[in-house]
Amino acid sequence: MEQFFQQLTNGLAVGGIYALIALGYTMVYGVLKLINFAHGDLFTIGAYLGLTLLTSLALTDHVGGFLGVAILAVMVMGLVGIIGILLERIAYRPLRQSPRLSAVVSALGASIFFQNAIMLTYGAKFYVYPQDLLPVMPVNIFGLSIPLMRIIILAASVLMMIALYLFVQKTRIGTAIRAAAIDQGAARLMGIDVNFVIMIVFFIGPALGGAAGLMVGVYYGQINFTMGWIYGLKAFTAAILGGIGNIPGAMLGGLLLGVVEALGAAYISIAWKDAIAFFVLILILIIRPTGLLGERVAEKI
Amino acid sequence: MNKIAGWIAIFCLLFAPALFAADPVKIGLMGPMTGSWASEGQEMKQVLDLLADEYNQQGGVLGRKIQILTQDDGGDPRTASLAANRLVSQKIVAVVGTYGSSITEATQNIYDEAGVVQVANGSTAIRLSEKGLKNFFRTCPRDDEQGKVATATIQKLGGKKVAILHDNTSYAKGLAEESRANLKAANVEVVFFDALTPGERDYNAILTKLKAAGPDFVFFTGYYPEAGLLLRQKKEMGWDVPFMGGDAVNNPTLVETAGAAAAEGFYFLSPPLPKDLDTPEAKSFVEAFTKKHGHAPKSIYPVLAGDGFRVLVEAIKATDSVEAEKISAYLKSSLKDFPGLTGTLAFDDKGDRVGEVYRVYKVDGEGQFILEP
Numbered sequence: 297m298e299q300f301f302q303q304l305t306n307g308l309a310v311g312g313i314y315a316l317i318a319l320g321y322t323m324v325y326g327v328l329k330l331i332n333f334a335h336g337d338l339f340t341i342g343a344y345l346g347l348t349l350l351t352s353l354a355l356t357d358h359v360g361g362f363l364g365v366a367i368l369a370v371m372v373m374g375l376v377g378i379i380g381i382l383l384e385r386i387a388y389r390p391l392r393q394s395p396r397l398s399a400v401v402s403a404l405g406a407s408i409f410f411q412n413a414i415m416l417t418y419g420a421k422f423y424v425y426p427q428d429l430l431p432v433m434p435v436n437i438f439g440l441s442i443p444l445m446r447i448i449i450l451a452a453s454v455l456m457m458i459a460l461y462l463f464v465q466k467t468r469i470g471t472a473i474r475a476a477a478i479d480q481g482a483a484r485l486m487g488i489d490v491n492f493v494i495m496i497v498f499f500i501g502p503a504l505g506g507a508a509g510l511m512v513g514v515y516y517g518q519i520n521f522t523m524g525w526i527y528g529l530k531a532f533t534a535a536i537l538g539g540i541g542n543i544p545g546a547m548l549g550g551l552l553l554g555v556v557e558a559l560g561a562a563y564i565s566i567a568w569k570d571a572i573a574f575f576v577l578i579l580i581l582i583i584r585p586t587g588l589l590g591e592r593v594a595e596k597i
Numbered sequence: 598m599n600k601i602a603g604w605i606a607i608f609c610l611l612f613a614p615a616l617f618a619a620d621p622v623k624i625g626l627m628g629p630m631t632g633s634w635a636s637e638g639q640e641m642k643q644v645l646d647l648l649a650d651e652y653n654q655q656g657g658v659l660g661r662k663i664q665i666l667t668q669d670d671g672g673d674p675r676t677a678s679l680a681a682n683r684l685v686s687q688k689i690v691a692v693v694g695t696y697g698s699s700i701t702e703a704t705q706n707i708y709d710e711a712g713v714v715q716v717a718n719g720s721t722a723i724r725l726s727e728k729g730l731k732n733f734f735r736t737c738p739r740d741d742e743q744g745k746v747a748t749a750t751i752q753k754l755g756g757k758k759v760a761i762l763h764d765n766t767s768y769a770k771g772l773a774e775e776s777r778a779n780l781k782a783a784n785v786e787v788v789f790f791d792a793l794t795p796g797e798r799d800y801n802a803i804l805t806k807l808k809a810a811g812p813d814f815v816f817f818t819g820y821y822p823e824a825g826l827l828l829r830q831k832k833e834m835g836w837d838v839p840f841m842g843g844d845a846v847n848n849p850t851l852v853e854t855a856g857a858a859a860a861e862g863f864y865f866l867s868p869p870l871p872k873d874l875d876t877p878e879a880k881s882f883v884e885a886f887t888k889k890h891g892h893a894p895k896s897i898y899p900v901l902a903g904d905g906f907r908v909l910v911e912a913i914k915a916t917d918s919v920e921a922e923k924i925s926a927y928l929k930s931s932l933k934d935f936p937g938l939t940g941t942l943a944f945d946d947k948g949d950r951v952g953e954v955y956r957v958y959k960v961d962g963e964g965q966f967i968l969e970p
Contacts, residue, residue: 299809305802382917422822424853432833443833518826518854526796558802566803567765567792 301440303562309363309446313552316508317531318538318546319460320501325476326541329396332461333403334383336503336528339408340418342376342509343519344414347423356391361430365514369507376506377499384498414521418480422520425513437460452511456504457547464543469496476539539590548588553577600627600955607829619620621664621967622657622919623683624649624694624909625713628902630875637719639698640899642667645906647886652962658913670695675768677740685711690788690919693905696852696898699723705730709849714928715835716905719898733950736901736908736939738955740768743843744775746955747816748783748868752865760807762827764819772818772843788812793823800827801834808836824863832859841865842958846957852964863960864969868897869939873956873968879938897939904937911935 305524317339324332350356356364386407391399430448436439448534464470474491475483513519513529530553538549553573560572578590607681626645628638642665649663657663668684670677677695680706684692696719708715717725717735726733750758752827758778763773770792777787789810793803804827815838817824822847831840832855842865843850852860862897869885871894881894882893882903893898907929915931916923928944935942943951956970 299805302805303802306799306805309801310799422850422854424850434835441835512798516826517829517856518798518822518850520822522796523798527798561737561802562806565791566806567794569802570794 298440299562301438301560305440305442305446306458306549306553307558308450309554310553311534313508313511313527314534314553315547316456316478316511316549317505317527318534319457319543321507321532321535322538322540322543322546323473323497323501324407326389326543327494328399329475330388330399330502331403331532333380333400333528334387334410335389335501335505336524336531337382337407337528338376338383338524339415339505339509339531340414340521340524341410342372342381342506343513343523344418344423344509344521345375345506346372346513347425347519347522348509350426356426356429364410365429365510369510372506372510373503376509377503379546380498380502381495384494389494392450411524418521420521422518425517425519427517428512434576437452440517442540449511449515450459452507454547456507457543458505460500463500463545473497486576521537533577537580537587541589542587542589545587545589552588561574613751613797619661621662622659623664623666623687623689624906625634625689626665626667626686627670627677627680627692627694628667628904629672629696629700630667630669630809634672634696637896637898638669638672640668640894641694641902642888644886644894644899644903648882648903648906648953649891650670651885652910656670658703658910659917659919662911670700670704671701672697674700677701680704680708681707685713689713690913691909691921691924692891693902693909694718695720698725700840701725705733706878708732714921715922716909718902718905726949730948732921732948733907734925734928734944735949736899736937736942738953739949740771741952742924743866743955744772744779745853746953747772747776747841747843749781750841750864750866751780751814751816752783752785754784754814754841756787756812756839758812758814759760760808760810760812760815761787762789762803762817762819764795764823766795766819767793768845769818769843773816776816777817786927788849793819795819795823797823798826799830802870803827804834804836804919805828808834808838811836814838815872816842816844816910817841818843818845821848821851822854825851825860828855828859828863832856835858840863844868847958847966849964852960857960857962860960860964861962863933865958865960865966866955867958868954868957869956869968870966871897871900873894876936876940877907878936882938900938904939904942907937908932908935908942945961 320335351380355367387402388399390400433444435444464473472488472493475488476490479492507540534549534553538545556576557573559570561569598848628641629635630638643663649665653662654964666687668679668680677700691714693716698720701720709732714732719737719738721737722811723741761773761777763769780787789812824842838864844867846865849868887893912924912927916927929946933943958966959969961967
């Protein structure tokens with residue numbers, strides 16, 4: 297039983313990161329009906345920018361570990377958000393009126409561009425974050441020893457997701473985002489600046505992805521230019537699992553995918569854990585084609 | 598007239614070696630001078646040039662100078678087969694190289710058909726010496742050799758309940774299966790055998806499961822990025838179990854990722870690093886190399902190429918001949934305990950090196966790789 301709960305926390309930690317990245321996929325899809333394939337690479341950029349800022353500013357030396365990482369997170373989120381806005385302006389907006397397949401191809405191109413740009417800027421080798429940025433301290437909860445960092449990651453993910461949910465549900469801009477997601481034309485007729493809404497979406501989604509990249513860097517230490525591929529794929533799966541276009545669905549899907557992976561590895565086979573996770577995905581989609589919380593039937597791209 | 602002159606020219610070309618007895622003994626070097634393994638190939642050339650100079654200063658072999666003819670295989674099978682054809686047409690006696698197994702494989706038949714002795718220096722794939730080619734040798738160990746050394750090392754370090762983890766690449770899986778079979782034959786219990794997915798960041802689920810299996814020794818046969826993460830996350834779990842890796846973890850990134858504290862005490866198998874070669878031949882060689890190039894050889898494989906060259910010269914000397922058949926027969930049956938740069942050398946009937954090449958390394962508190970006695 298102890299092993300079960302230990303694996304549950306392992307799965308939640310991984311799932312929290314999947315969920316954070318999945319939010320970016322789901323928001324963009326909700327408004328534009330576009331799968332932003334470059335999102336995994338924005339996540340990688342977050343990890344690299346975090347490392348560059350960390351080593352060049354030495355923030356953690358001046359203001360301490362926790363505050364330093366928090367300031368760093370804000371900076372990384374801002375920068376990756378701006379890159380997201382630029383990405384939309386350059387690669388997606390000119391194709392807004394084109395068939396949807398063109399935008400998908402453009403997204404794939406952007407992904408390849410980012411991945412190679414990172415490789416050419418930083419080199420193909422593995423980079424490693426400085427050790428012990430935050431104290432490695434196991435916390436005892438109900439007899440389980442859980443590393444403090446993992447609790448911070450999960451808490452930060454959940455907090456950001458709740459903040460996003462409240463932002464979308466309770467604020468004026470959030471209402472505009474929801475309106476644009478339902479019908480862009482009608483939203484425009486109601487006086488909503490749809491381009492501004494899309495810009496906001498392309499700021500928030502990549503910013504959350506960048507934050508996830510920073511978390512992976514700080515916690516796991518090792519980053520390289522291809523890391524966005526696996527995380528992007530898993531997060532995309534999580535978004536589908538929860539119902540793409542649905543914010544609580546992305547959270548649920550991410551956490552669920554992480555837990556299924558961990559329990560599948562624990563009780564069936566480690567080598568088969570991805571196969572198990574995707575088998576569960578297929579099962580859920582057969583029973584609920586729109587995902588767990590999805591309402592509208594997703595159109596095929 | 599022209600016709601007669603032409604015949605004379607052809608005659609001269611055909612019998613040129615016989616007419617000019619003082620012709621140099623040509624030994625080919627096929628190595629990756631360009632491509633992703635270029636550092637290996639360039640160092641191979643430096644090693645062979647240095648050794649050939651030394652022999653030539655002592656009067657060469659059979660009263661003739663030794664000439665090294667170098668061709669670039671580019672780390673690519675197609676480039677390599679062109680390189681092999683070029684070397685063969687230059688009438689080499691024997692060839693040293695090359696590094697990658699698939700590259701060597703592309704050239705084995707070309708050399709064999711031309712009657713040229715080939716001594717590979719970095720190609721560890723088992724199948725290369727299972728084809729029954731008479732003139733193929735290698736100075737590096739075979740992949741299955743590592744499984745044997747791993748078993749012996751695990752027993753020596755006191756492993757009774759062993760966990761084996763691989764990453765499903767053909768190399769890592771092969772080593773893991775070989776080791777499992779050997780451990781079972783040695784009556785050591787294997788309590789865990791599974792594969793992780795390379796390229797991920799979080800291996801906590803795997804480590805939790807590993808720990809629950811209750812091993813007293815863990816052998817990971819995969820590569821350094823995952824090994825570093827495993828060590829780091831194992832330390833974070835507060836799990837203290839001896840961990841060992843295969844020769845694919847030999848990279849400083851391992852220590853960077855894990856952190857020196859988590860990497861301390863990690864064992865791994867590897868052919869000796871050039872800095873740890875201890876025979877008198879190796880010491881004087883490393884000294885001469887350092888004098889010429891300003892640093893010791895960076896990788897062991899060029900030194901293994903040097904050993905390939907030295908056994909070839911020894912065989913030519915001993916048989917007083919440059920015929921492939923005689924050289925091969927000598928290497929297989931008569932060469933025993935030859936003092937090589939990387940330890941004593943001898944070959945079995947398949948042309949594989951006899952004797953243990955692998956050493957056990959341990960990471961110390963500063964993250965340095967220290968040779969275990």
